Amino acid sequence: MAKALINVPAKARRGDVIEIKALTSHIMETGYRHTAAGEIVPRDIITSFTCRFNGAELFRADFFPAIAANPYLSFFMIANDSGKLDFEWIGDHGFSTTASASLSVVE
Amino acid sequence: MKRSIAFVVLLMMPCLLRAGEIPATGRRSGYSFMAPDTRAMQDDDTANPGMLWVMEGESLWAKQDGASEKACADCHGDARESMRGVAARYPAFDQVLGRPVDLEQAINLSRTRHQQASPLAHESRELLALEAYIAEQSRGMPIAAGADPQLAPFVDKGRELFMTREGQLNLSCANCHDDNWDKRLAGSAITQGQPTGYPLYRLEWQSLGSLQRRLRGCVTGVRAQAFEFGSPEMVELELYLMTRAAGMPIESPAVRP
Numbered sequence: 001m002a003k004a005l006i007n008v009p010a011k012a013r014r015g016d017v018i019e020i021k022a023l024t025s026h027i028m029e030t031g032y033r034h035t036a037a038g039e040i041v042p043r044d045i046i047t048s049f050t051c052r053f054n055g056a057e058l059f060r061a062d063f064f065p066a067i068a069a070n071p072y073l074s075f076f077m078i079a080n081d082s083g084k085l086d087f088e089w090i091g092d093h094g095f096s097t098t099a100s101a102s103l104s105v106v107e
Numbered sequence: 108m109k110r111s112i113a114f115v116v117l118l119m120m121p122c123l124l125r126a127g128e129i130p131a132t133g134r135r136s137g138y139s140f141m142a143p144d145t146r147a148m149q150d151d152d153t154a155n156p157g158m159l160w161v162m163e164g165e166s167l168w169a170k171q172d173g174a175s176e177k178a179c180a181d182c183h184g185d186a187r188e189s190m191r192g193v194a195a196r197y198p199a200f201d202q203v204l205g206r207p208v209d210l211e212q213a214i215n216l217s218r219t220r221h222q223q224a225s226p227l228a229h230e231s232r233e234l235l236a237l238e239a240y241i242a243e244q245s246r247g248m249p250i251a252a253g254a255d256p257q258l259a260p261f262v263d264k265g266r267e268l269f270m271t272r273e274g275q276l277n278l279s280c281a282n283c284h285d286d287n288w289d290k291r292l293a294g295s296a297i298t299q300g301q302p303t304g305y306p307l308y309r310l311e312w313q314s315l316g317s318l319q320r321r322l323r324g325c326v327t328g329v330r331a332q333a334f335e336f337g338s339p340e341m342v343e344l345e346l347y348l349m350t351r352a353a354g355m356p357i358e359s360p361a362v363r364p
Contacts, residue, residue, distance in 0.1 A: 005158055005159065005162070006153070007154075021151075021153050021154060023153060023156060023158075023159070024159075025156075025163075028313070068310075068313060069156075069314065070156040070159060070313070072154060072156070
C-alpha cells in the first residue's frame with residue numbers, strides 16, 4: 001500500500017535549486033499519553049528519515065515525540081545531475097517505509 | 108391600499124429566509140477563514156495529508172472483500188466516473204430503510220448487501236479512506252443534497268435540531284453558525300459550519316475525520332450529550348447542513364485547523 005506522497009519536479013535545469021517534499025502516513029504516538037484506565041499508550045514514532053540521491057545521502061532527519069502525525073518534510077537541493085531519489089522512514093516496532101522519485105536534468 | 112400591500116410584501120421577503128439564516132450569496136467555506144499556510148496545505152495535493160487516505164481508499168476500492176469475493180470496482184467500475192458527483196448528493200434516501208443515509212452508511216450498506224462483508228466501524232481508517240476516495244471524485248462540484256422530495260421531512264427535522272438550544276450552555280448550532288459566524292471564539296474563527304470538505308484532515312485531530320465526528324465535538328462543546336455515530340439525528344443534521352450549503356463546491360479532502 002502506498003504510504004508516502006513525494007513531490008519532486010520531474011525536470012529541472014542544471015544548477016536549479018529545487019524543492020523536495022515528502023509526506024508519510026504515521027500516527028506518531030508520543031508515549032506520554034494515558035488511556036482512560038491510566039495505562040501509558042506505548043510510544044510509536046518514526047525515528048529517522050533519510051533521502052539519498054543516486055545512493056549518496058542528501059538529507060537526514062531524526063524524529064522525536066513532539067513531531068506531528070503524518071510528518072511532512074520539505075528541503076532543497078541543487079540539480080546538478082539526473083538521477084534517482086530514494087526516501088526511507090524508519091521507526092519504532094520495526095516500522096519502515098520507502099519511496100522513490102526520479103529527476104531528469106536538462107541543459 | 109396598493110402601497111400598503113407592496114409594503115407588506117417587502118416586509119415578508121426577508122422572512123422567507125428567516126432571521127439569521129445565511130443567504131446563498133453570503134455562504135463562505137471554512138477555507139476562507141483559514142490562515143494562508145493552512146490554505147496552502149489544502150491546495151497542494153502532495154502536502155495535504157488527506158490525500159494519504161484517498162490513496163488508501165483507491166487501493167481498497169479495487170480490493171475483494173466479504174463472502175461475495177467482490178471489490179467495489181467489480182460493480183461500480185472506475186470510481187473516477189461512477190462516483191463523480193455522488194458525495195455532493197449525500198445524505199440520500201434509502202428505499203429499504205425508508206430514511207436518509209449518509210455516505211459512510213451507504214458504503215457499509217453496500218458492503219453488507221452486495222459484498223456480504225461486515226460493516227466498517229465509524230471513524231475506522233478503512234471507512235474514512237473509502238469515503239475520502241469517493242468524495243474526492245466530486246471535488247469542485249456543487250453540493251446538491253436534499254433535492255429528493257422524500258427527504259423533505261428529514262431536512263425539516265435536521266433544521267429543527269440545528270435551531271434547538273441544548274446542553275448546559277443552552278446554545279443551538281444557529282446561535283454560533285448563523286448568528287455569529289463573523290466573530291471569533293477565543294482565538295479561533297467561528298465559521299458558518301458549511302460541510303464542504305468532509306471527510307477532512309483536521310490538524311487538531313492529527314487525522315482525517317467525518318462530519319459526524321465534528322458534530323459530536325461541537326455538541327460536547329455546548330455540554331450536551333452527543334448523538335451516537337450513525338444515529339438518525341446525526342444524519343438529519345448532516346442532511347440539513349448539506350441543503351444549507353447547496354451550491355457550494357466540494358473540497359474533499361479539505362484541511363482545517
